[in-house]
Amino acid sequence: MSQQTSETPPATGQLDLAGEFLDRQTPLSRVRNVLHRYPAASPAIVLIIAIIAFGAINERFLYPNNLSLILQQVAVVGTLALAQTLVILTAGIDLSVGAAMILASMVIAQVSANNGVPAVPALIAGLFAGLAAGALNGFLVTRLRLPPFIVTLGTLNIFVALTLLYSKGATIRGSELPELLTVTGLPISIGDVRITVGVVVMLALYVVLAYILGKTAWGRHVYAVGDDKEAARLAGISVNRVLMSVYLVGGVILAIGAWVQIGRTNAASPNAGVDLNLDSITAVVIGGTSLFGGRGVVWGTLLGALIVGVFRSGLSLAGLDVLYQTLAVGVLIIVAVSVDQWIRKVRS
Structure with missing residues (x-):
């Protein structure tokens, strides 16, 4: 008696129905998928609506x-928000960006005005001050494995204290500085709109960083580390590096x-930029970058x-x-984080 083998035919009808059910999307889920794929879409929509609404009101x-x-006004905050974006993309947060920037500005101004150093070496001194601030935060996060929130909360106070000690609380006016150090405040006319050199510098930084994050291996590693540190490590990425x-x-x-801040205010003050730390975080969050890391684009931060x-x-x-302005920004932050939580639930 011959043994017959048979295979159960697939229930193609059932599979097709199941596939159709899984692929079925509501209009709301389609919107969520689009926002997940294009993080800058939601801030762009909000910006357009806000411009139309405020233009209609007044x-x-x-003009x-x-x-x-x-x-x-956006030039300084937009520049700081770039640095903040990088940290938040790795699922961290930097509460010290404003304090570190003010410290660097005082180094630039003090070295130039009080020590008679030319503008370019003074800018280089400020660059080293910024690098030192970043290196301290990076060392504490990577080597001591401390949470970025706690690290930068501590260095925020350190940088503020160092700035006041170094500058002795004195403001240096733009008239005491070489022209190169205040050139970022010079106006540039584009039709009826007048921007400054600082705005051009900020936009150039966005172009460079957008290319680096989108087109280089380092940029892909930044996103990978923010998305899942352990998976990135298993993939051969040096997370700490x-x-x-x-x-x-x-x-x-x-x-x-x-440098942009000195030109914007035509001075270097140790007491400037009290709200810059929080403003930079606000710009990044409203711009669609996820506080949980791994998702976001720099153009969203600019928006x-x-x-x-x-x-x-x-x-x-x-x-x-002005209190209502602060209230509105607070509401925007809560809405932006809520939208991010909703977008993160998208089915991959």
């Missing part, structure tokens, strides 16, 4: 001089931000910085008290 909002002022490099690159960006500037300007022109 026509002066759309070239007001738009110019918003761009100039990537983290240290992130803080060092951030230190360089902070030094450039110090986030612009959103904060637009809201503050628009609410001011609407006649609302």
Whole structure:
């Protein structure tokens, strides 16, 4: 008697139905998938709506001089937010960026004004100050394995104290500095809009960093470390080396931000930029970069910085008290984090 072998035919009808069920998406889930794929989409939509709304409330909002002022105000925060973006992409946070930038600005100004050093060596001294600040944060995070939040909370106070001790609390005016150190405050006319050299420097940094993060192996490693450190380690990525490099690159960006800050205010003050640490985090979060790491783009950060500037300007022109401006920014942060949590649930 011959043994017959038979295979059970696949229930193709059932599989097709199951596939159709899994592939079925609601309009809301499609929106979530799009926002997951394009992190800068949500801040872009918010920015467009805000501009239209504030322009309708007060026509002066759309005047070239007001738009110019918003761009100039964004220059410093937008630069700091770049350094903050790198850290947050690795699932960390840096509470010391503003304090480190002010320290670097005082080093630049003090070395030039009080020691008679030319502008270029003074800028290099500021660059080393920024690198030292980044190296300290990176060392404590990678070697001592301390949480970035605690590390940068501590170095925030260290940098503030060092700045006051080094500068003796004195402000150095732009008239005491070489022209190169204040050139970032010079206006540039583009039609009816007047921006500054500092805005151009900030935009150049965004172009460079966008290319590095999107087109280089280092950029892919930054995203991998932020997405899953253990998986990145198993894939052969030196996690500590990537983290240290992130803080060092951030230190360089902070030094450039110090140069932009000196030109923006035409002075170097140890008491400047009290809210810059939180403003940089706000720009990054509103810009769609996930606080959990591994997702976000630098252009979203720029949009986030612009959103904060637009809201503050628009609410001011609407006649609302500055407290309502702060309230609006706080609401934006909570909404942005909530949207991020919702987007992270997307089915991969």
